[in-house]
Amino acid sequence: MVPLKGSGFVECSSYHHGLVIKEYRERLGKTQEWLASQWYADGSGVSVRYVKAVEAGQKLITDQQQLRHLSEVLAVPLWKFGLSEFNPFAGQFQRQHGHSLFQETLQLVECLIHQAWRLRYTVALPHTEQVVQRLRALFTYCATELPSNIKQERTYIMLLAQYYQLLGVVQVERKQYRAALQSYEQMQRAAEQIEDTPAIVLALMCQGTELERLGQKQDAVQALELARDRSFETSKQIAVFIHAYLARVYASSHDALRFERAVQAARNLASKLTAYGDGTDFLYHSLSGVMAEASYGYLDIGEPLKTLALRPDIERQIEEDNNRWLHAWVPLDYARAYRAIGEIEASVAEARTFFKRGLTLQSPHVVSRSVAFLQELEEAGYQTVTAVKELHEEILETAQTLQPELRISILETLRVE
Missing domain, CATH: 1.10.260.40 (lambda repressor-like DNA-binding domains)
Known part of the structure; x- marks a missing residue:
């Protein structure tokens, strides 16, 4: 030619x-x-x-x-x-008659993130984890293959920050606590790039929770108080969430006065909302979750009877919220409360429920916590109590039938070779 x-x-x-x-x-x-x-x-x-x-x-x-x-x-x-949609001469994606495959992909990613949060509260861990793995593959591809200016788009960075939060949640369930803290720090850095205040506040809250888990209580309080202060720049949805978790950290620091104030603030703010935890700002925390932080906190400030008194209301709200995750976790509060008032057999019964429900979630974090509670009973001098011995044997027998990761979590917690 x-x-x-x-x-x-x-x-x-x-x-x-x-x-x-x-x-x-x-x-x-x-x-x-x-x-x-x-x-x-x-x-x-x-x-x-x-x-x-x-x-x-x-x-x-x-x-x-x-x-x-x-x-x-x-x-x-x-x-x-x-x-292709990407025009290298203009350095941007070309929308096709109001549409762009890249923008459509981001909308799909946002939908997946919302779906992952719904799964997180209603089904076993592997279902949520599958979504997070797909998100990880996509963002890994984007990190290496997309032009740098495209990766600076606000929507892309906003979704990347939310992915880091989900990744941190899954890492916690896999007992990768320090990795989770790092993911939450990455979430904060991404959110700060685009001045996404709601995401910054959530990242601070997540960091505070992990710092408390690692025993760094003062750092945890500082992170959550900063999150609280900045939450007033966001929605009431986020403010409720932050106050609920701040209450937990105050309780673990045995600060009863500030615990009560934070719990009351969370309740007051929640009462003004017609729909709490509906996905606004990627938040799916439920009212039952707010109540559970109060239940947990009362134990840490030495008020086990208040925890037990909350039981009917919490369980009713859990059912209304369809919060299967909290349905599995809440028996631990009852087990701790009964132990605190000396009703060991009742405590063991709740611990057994916690263990069984924890297995349905397929979360090493939950399962190992249920086994750790058994250890606490034994170390407190109740190892000769029949109910405690029976639960110990039951857990060991069950461990042999479980998938390797759950079995290892149980045996490591019990220090069994």
Whole structure:
């Protein structure tokens, strides 16, 4: 084929862009005269003869920018011209008639994140983990394959921050506590890039929770108090969530006064909401979760009877919220409360329920915590109590039937070779 001097076109045969141009022009019900008038992006046109030559394959367009313009004019998918949505000359994705595959992908990612949170509260860990693994694969691909300026888009960074939060949640359930703290720190860094205050506050809250788990109580309080202070720049949904977790940290520090104040603040704020934990700001924490932080906190400040008094209300709210995760966890509060008032057999009964429900979640974190409570009973001098011995044997027997990760969690916690 011999290029026509200065034309930007070459003679061609068989398949050519003119076939696509003609097809989509006719789909729109437009004439060749109309297309001739719309030919260039600057508003200038060409002759009808010129358009006929292109559609007949007598001339082939080689200018990618011209093809991109025609794709907009005629609603031609870019792939029909052998082009991608990303325009390297403009350094951005080209929306196709109001749509972009990249933007559609981000919307799908957002949907997956919301779905993962719903799964997290209602089904076993592996279901949530599968979604997080797919998100990890996608963001890993994006990190290496997307142009740097695209990775600076606000929506992309916002979703990346939310992915880090989900990743941290899964890491906690896998007992990877320091890795979870690092994920929450990455969440905060991403959120700060786009000044996403709700995400910054949630990242601080998550960090505070993990710092408390690691025994760094003062750092935990500081992180959560900072989250509380900044939560007033966000929605009431987030403010409720932060106050509930701040109450937990105050309780673990045995600060009864500030615990009570934080719990009451969370309840007051929640009472003003018609829909709490509905996904606003990616928040699915439920009212039963707020109540559970009070239940947990009363134990740490030495008020086990208040924990037991909350039981009917919490269980009713758990059922209303369909919070299967908390349904599994809450027996631990009752077991601790009964132990505190010396009713060991009742404590063991609740510990057994906690262990069995924990198995349904398939979470090493939950299962190992239930076994750790048994150890606490034994170390407190109750190892000879029949109910305690029976639970110990039951757990050991059950461990032999479990998948390796859960079995190892149990045996390591019991220090069994």
